[in-house]
Amino acid sequence: MKIKRIEFAEEITDVNNDNIDVLVENEDGYTYTIGVGTPQDLLEEMNQEKTNFVQPGTIMIIVKKLTKEIVTEAIQAYAEDDGYWLKLHQFADSIDISILNKLEAEHHKEREEF
Amino acid sequence: MIITLQFQKKEKPQESKNFDQDYRLNYQKKKKQSDEQCSLYEQNKAGIDELPDSSEFIYNLETKTAKKKLRNLWKNPQAKKEVLAGLARMDRGELVPRNQKDFKGFKTLKEIKLTRTRMLIQPGKNGAPDEILAIFMRRDLDDITSNFKNKYK
Numbered sequence: 001m002k003i004k005r006i007e008f009a010e011e012i013t014d015v016n017n018d019n020i021d022v023l024v025e026n027e028d029g030y031t032y033t034i035g036v037g038t039p040q041d042l043l044e045e046m047n048q049e050k051t052n053f054v055q056p057g058t059i060m061i062i063v064k065k066l067t068k069e070i071v072t073e074a075i076q077a078y079a080e081d082d083g084y085w086l087k088l089h090q091f092a093d094s095i096d097i098s099i100l101n102k103l104e105a106e107h108h109k110e111r112e113e114f
Numbered sequence: 115m116i117i118t119l120q121f122q123k124k125e126k127p128q129e130s131k132n133f134d135q136d137y138r139l140n141y142q143k144k145k146k147q148s149d150e151q152c153s154l155y156e157q158n159k160a161g162i163d164e165l166p167d168s169s170e171f172i173y174n175l176e177t178k179t180a181k182k183k184l185r186n187l188w189k190n191p192q193a194k195k196e197v198l199a200g201l202a203r204m205d206r207g208e209l210v211p212r213n214q215k216d217f218k219g220f221k222t223l224k225e226i227k228l229t230r231t232r233m234l235i236q237p238g239k240n241g242a243p244d245e246i247l248a249i250f251m252r253r254d255l256d257d258i259t260s261n262f263k264n265k266y267k
Binding site: 011044045048049055059 | 232253
Protein backbone atom coordinates (compact mmCIF):
# COMPACT_ATOMS: atom_id res chain seq x y z
CA MET A 1 0.00 0.00 0.00
CA LYS A 2 1.31 3.44 -0.88
CA ILE A 3 1.26 6.05 1.87
CA LYS A 4 0.61 9.67 0.94
CA ARG A 5 0.61 11.35 4.36
CA ILE A 6 1.65 10.55 7.92
CA GLU A 7 0.62 13.10 10.53
CA PHE A 8 0.82 13.03 14.33
CA ALA A 9 -2.66 13.84 15.61
CA GLU A 10 -1.41 15.06 18.97
CA GLU A 11 1.59 16.61 20.66
CA ILE A 12 4.09 14.22 22.21
CA THR A 13 4.90 14.82 25.86
CA ASP A 14 7.78 12.33 26.09
CA VAL A 15 9.25 10.47 23.10
CA ASN A 16 10.14 7.55 25.37
CA ASN A 17 6.90 7.38 27.29
CA ASP A 18 3.71 8.30 25.47
CA ASN A 19 1.15 7.07 22.99
CA ILE A 20 -0.34 9.04 20.15
CA ASP A 21 -2.83 8.72 17.34
CA VAL A 22 -1.22 8.93 13.93
CA LEU A 23 -3.21 9.79 10.80
CA VAL A 24 -2.10 7.74 7.81
CA GLU A 25 -3.54 8.62 4.41
CA ASN A 26 -3.24 6.17 1.55
CA GLU A 27 -3.03 7.04 -2.13
CA ASP A 28 -6.81 6.75 -2.51
CA GLY A 29 -7.31 9.49 0.09
CA TYR A 30 -8.55 7.17 2.85
CA THR A 31 -7.20 8.03 6.30
CA TYR A 32 -6.39 5.42 8.94
CA THR A 33 -6.03 6.41 12.61
CA ILE A 34 -3.30 4.26 14.10
CA GLY A 35 -2.29 4.18 17.75
CA VAL A 36 1.47 4.26 18.26
CA GLY A 37 3.13 4.01 21.65
CA THR A 38 6.27 3.03 23.52
CA PRO A 39 6.91 0.08 25.86
CA GLN A 40 7.35 2.50 28.76
CA ASP A 41 3.88 3.89 28.07
CA LEU A 42 2.38 0.41 28.39
CA LEU A 43 4.12 -0.05 31.73
CA GLU A 44 2.80 3.30 32.87
CA GLU A 45 -0.70 2.34 31.79
CA MET A 46 -0.55 -0.80 33.93
CA ASN A 47 0.78 1.20 36.88
CA GLN A 48 -1.83 3.94 36.58
CA GLU A 49 -4.64 1.47 36.11
CA LYS A 50 -3.18 -0.80 38.83
CA THR A 51 -3.34 -3.87 36.61
CA ASN A 52 -0.83 -6.58 35.71
CA PHE A 53 -1.69 -6.59 32.03
CA VAL A 54 -2.59 -4.21 29.23
CA GLN A 55 -6.33 -3.99 28.73
CA PRO A 56 -7.90 -6.08 25.95
CA GLY A 57 -8.60 -4.05 22.85
CA THR A 58 -5.37 -2.08 23.00
CA ILE A 59 -4.43 -2.15 19.34
CA MET A 60 -1.19 -0.23 19.05
CA ILE A 61 2.05 -0.21 17.10
CA ILE A 62 4.92 -0.31 19.58
CA VAL A 63 8.06 1.69 18.81
CA LYS A 64 11.27 2.36 20.73
CA LYS A 65 10.86 6.13 20.47
CA LEU A 66 8.10 8.39 19.22
CA THR A 67 10.15 10.21 16.61
CA LYS A 68 8.83 11.05 13.16
CA GLU A 69 11.53 8.89 11.59
CA ILE A 70 10.82 5.76 13.65
CA VAL A 71 7.04 6.10 13.44
CA THR A 72 7.25 6.53 9.66
CA GLU A 73 9.48 3.47 9.42
CA ALA A 74 7.00 1.43 11.46
CA ILE A 75 3.95 2.63 9.51
CA GLN A 76 5.67 1.78 6.23
CA ALA A 77 6.34 -1.74 7.50
CA TYR A 78 2.70 -2.21 8.54
CA ALA A 79 1.56 -0.87 5.15
CA GLU A 80 3.72 -3.26 3.13
CA ASP A 81 2.14 -5.31 0.34
CA ASP A 82 -1.62 -4.92 0.60
CA GLY A 83 -1.52 -3.08 3.94
CA TYR A 84 -2.98 -6.05 5.84
CA TRP A 85 -1.55 -5.10 9.25
CA LEU A 86 -2.47 -1.44 8.92
CA LYS A 87 -6.02 -2.42 8.03
CA LEU A 88 -6.12 -4.88 10.92
CA HIS A 89 -5.13 -2.08 13.31
CA GLN A 90 -7.88 0.11 11.92
CA PHE A 91 -10.68 -2.44 12.04
CA ALA A 92 -9.65 -5.09 14.60
CA ASP A 93 -12.29 -3.87 17.04
CA SER A 94 -15.05 -4.28 14.48
CA ILE A 95 -14.40 -7.78 13.18
CA ASP A 96 -17.51 -9.85 13.76
CA ILE A 97 -16.91 -12.77 16.12
CA SER A 98 -18.50 -15.11 13.55
CA ILE A 99 -15.47 -14.61 11.29
CA LEU A 100 -13.12 -15.67 14.08
CA ASN A 101 -15.37 -18.57 15.02
CA LYS A 102 -15.33 -19.74 11.41
CA LEU A 103 -11.51 -19.64 11.31
CA GLU A 104 -11.38 -21.54 14.59
CA ALA A 105 -13.78 -24.20 13.30
CA GLU A 106 -11.77 -24.61 10.10
CA HIS A 107 -8.54 -25.00 12.04
CA HIS A 108 -10.17 -27.44 14.43
CA LYS A 109 -11.41 -29.53 11.49
CA GLU A 110 -7.97 -29.39 9.87
CA ARG A 111 -6.34 -30.73 13.05
CA GLU A 112 -8.84 -33.54 13.33
CA GLU A 113 -8.11 -34.62 9.77
CA PHE A 114 -4.36 -34.56 10.40
CA MET B 115 -32.88 18.11 21.43
CA ILE B 116 -33.39 17.03 25.04
CA ILE B 117 -33.69 19.51 27.85
CA THR B 118 -32.95 18.10 31.27
CA LEU B 119 -32.33 19.56 34.63
CA GLN B 120 -28.60 19.47 35.09
CA PHE B 121 -26.68 20.05 38.19
CA GLN B 122 -23.89 22.21 39.41
CA LYS B 123 -20.52 20.50 39.68
CA LYS B 124 -20.47 18.45 42.84
CA GLU B 125 -17.92 19.05 45.52
CA LYS B 126 -15.77 16.05 46.26
CA PRO B 127 -16.00 14.85 49.88
CA GLN B 128 -13.08 16.27 51.82
CA GLU B 129 -13.28 14.14 54.96
CA SER B 130 -10.82 11.36 55.58
CA LYS B 131 -12.38 8.00 54.86
CA ASN B 132 -10.74 6.64 58.02
CA PHE B 133 -12.62 8.98 60.31
CA ASP B 134 -15.94 8.75 58.57
CA GLN B 135 -17.60 5.45 59.25
CA ASP B 136 -20.61 6.36 57.17
CA TYR B 137 -18.52 7.64 54.28
CA ARG B 138 -20.50 5.89 51.56
CA LEU B 139 -23.84 6.86 53.06
CA ASN B 140 -22.77 10.47 53.53
CA TYR B 141 -21.33 10.61 50.03
CA GLN B 142 -24.63 9.45 48.59
CA LYS B 143 -26.49 12.04 50.68
CA LYS B 144 -24.15 14.80 49.55
CA LYS B 145 -24.39 13.72 45.95
CA LYS B 146 -28.16 13.82 46.20
CA GLN B 147 -28.02 17.29 47.78
CA SER B 148 -25.65 18.42 45.08
CA ASP B 149 -27.91 16.96 42.44
CA GLU B 150 -30.79 18.92 43.88
CA GLN B 151 -28.93 22.20 43.41
CA CYS B 152 -30.24 22.35 39.94
CA SER B 153 -29.71 24.86 37.25
CA LEU B 154 -30.96 24.54 33.72
CA TYR B 155 -28.60 23.12 31.12
CA GLU B 156 -29.57 22.10 27.66
CA GLN B 157 -28.34 18.66 26.63
CA ASN B 158 -27.98 17.05 23.27
CA LYS B 159 -27.37 13.31 23.39
CA ALA B 160 -27.91 12.73 19.68
CA GLY B 161 -30.87 10.52 20.49
CA ILE B 162 -28.84 8.10 22.62
CA ASP B 163 -30.85 8.15 25.84
CA GLU B 164 -28.64 5.48 27.42
CA LEU B 165 -25.94 8.11 27.95
CA PRO B 166 -25.90 8.65 31.71
CA ASP B 167 -26.48 12.06 33.31
CA SER B 168 -23.81 13.44 35.56
CA SER B 169 -23.17 16.50 37.64
CA GLU B 170 -19.64 16.56 36.17
CA PHE B 171 -20.53 16.89 32.50
CA ILE B 172 -23.30 17.50 30.01
CA TYR B 173 -23.68 16.35 26.41
CA ASN B 174 -23.70 18.84 23.58
CA LEU B 175 -23.30 16.77 20.43
CA GLU B 176 -24.44 19.49 18.12
CA THR B 177 -22.78 18.79 14.79
CA LYS B 178 -24.27 16.39 12.29
CA THR B 179 -20.97 14.52 12.09
CA ALA B 180 -20.70 14.13 15.88
CA LYS B 181 -24.23 12.73 16.03
CA LYS B 182 -23.61 10.31 13.19
CA LYS B 183 -20.31 9.08 14.64
CA LEU B 184 -21.88 8.45 18.05
CA ARG B 185 -24.78 6.52 16.52
CA ASN B 186 -22.30 4.40 14.57
CA LEU B 187 -20.25 3.76 17.70
CA TRP B 188 -23.37 2.72 19.58
CA LYS B 189 -23.85 -0.20 17.17
CA ASN B 190 -20.55 -1.68 18.40
CA PRO B 191 -21.27 -3.40 21.76
CA GLN B 192 -17.65 -3.35 22.93
CA ALA B 193 -17.15 0.30 22.08
CA LYS B 194 -20.42 1.19 23.76
CA LYS B 195 -19.36 -0.71 26.89
CA GLU B 196 -16.04 1.16 26.90
CA VAL B 197 -17.73 4.55 26.57
CA LEU B 198 -20.22 3.85 29.37
CA ALA B 199 -17.37 2.71 31.64
CA GLY B 200 -15.36 5.83 30.71
CA LEU B 201 -18.30 8.12 31.47
CA ALA B 202 -18.79 6.41 34.83
CA ARG B 203 -15.13 7.02 35.64
CA MET B 204 -15.45 10.66 34.58
CA ASP B 205 -18.47 11.00 36.84
CA ARG B 206 -16.45 9.65 39.76
CA GLY B 207 -13.41 11.76 38.83
CA GLU B 208 -11.35 8.63 38.30
CA LEU B 209 -9.83 9.18 34.87
CA VAL B 210 -6.06 8.83 34.97
CA PRO B 211 -3.76 11.48 33.44
CA ARG B 212 -2.95 9.30 30.42
CA ASN B 213 -6.63 9.46 29.43
CA GLN B 214 -6.61 13.24 28.99
CA LYS B 215 -4.78 15.41 26.50
CA ASP B 216 -5.06 18.79 24.83
CA PHE B 217 -6.69 18.33 21.45
CA LYS B 218 -4.16 19.27 18.79
CA GLY B 219 -5.17 22.19 16.60
CA PHE B 220 -7.69 23.54 19.13
CA LYS B 221 -6.96 25.93 21.98
CA THR B 222 -9.91 25.10 24.18
CA LEU B 223 -10.75 21.46 23.56
CA LYS B 224 -9.55 18.44 25.52
CA GLU B 225 -9.44 14.89 24.27
CA ILE B 226 -10.37 11.92 26.41
CA LYS B 227 -8.51 8.88 25.13
CA LEU B 228 -9.97 5.51 25.98
CA THR B 229 -8.76 2.31 24.34
CA ARG B 230 -10.65 2.28 21.06
CA THR B 231 -12.85 5.33 21.53
CA ARG B 232 -12.32 9.05 21.97
CA MET B 233 -14.30 11.96 23.40
CA LEU B 234 -13.88 15.67 22.86
CA ILE B 235 -14.58 17.96 25.78
CA GLN B 236 -15.06 21.68 26.19
CA PRO B 237 -14.03 22.25 29.81
CA GLY B 238 -16.70 24.07 31.84
CA LYS B 239 -15.99 27.58 33.08
CA ASN B 240 -16.85 29.06 36.47
CA GLY B 241 -18.08 25.81 37.97
CA ALA B 242 -20.18 24.84 34.98
CA PRO B 243 -19.98 21.19 33.98
CA ASP B 244 -17.73 20.11 31.12
CA GLU B 245 -19.43 19.78 27.75
CA ILE B 246 -18.98 16.56 25.79
CA LEU B 247 -18.97 17.58 22.13
CA ALA B 248 -18.19 14.27 20.47
CA ILE B 249 -17.90 10.57 21.27
CA PHE B 250 -16.45 8.46 18.47
CA MET B 251 -14.37 5.48 17.40
CA ARG B 252 -10.65 6.20 17.16
CA ARG B 253 -10.77 5.62 13.40
CA ASP B 254 -13.17 8.58 13.02
CA LEU B 255 -10.70 11.07 14.48
CA ASP B 256 -9.82 12.66 11.14
CA ASP B 257 -13.48 13.18 10.19
CA ILE B 258 -14.28 14.77 13.54
CA THR B 259 -11.21 17.00 13.42
CA SER B 260 -12.15 18.29 9.97
CA ASN B 261 -15.73 18.82 11.06
CA PHE B 262 -14.73 20.75 14.19
CA LYS B 263 -12.15 23.01 12.47
CA ASN B 264 -14.47 25.92 11.81
CA LYS B 265 -16.82 25.33 14.70
CA TYR B 266 -14.62 25.31 17.79
CA LYS B 267 -11.48 27.13 18.88
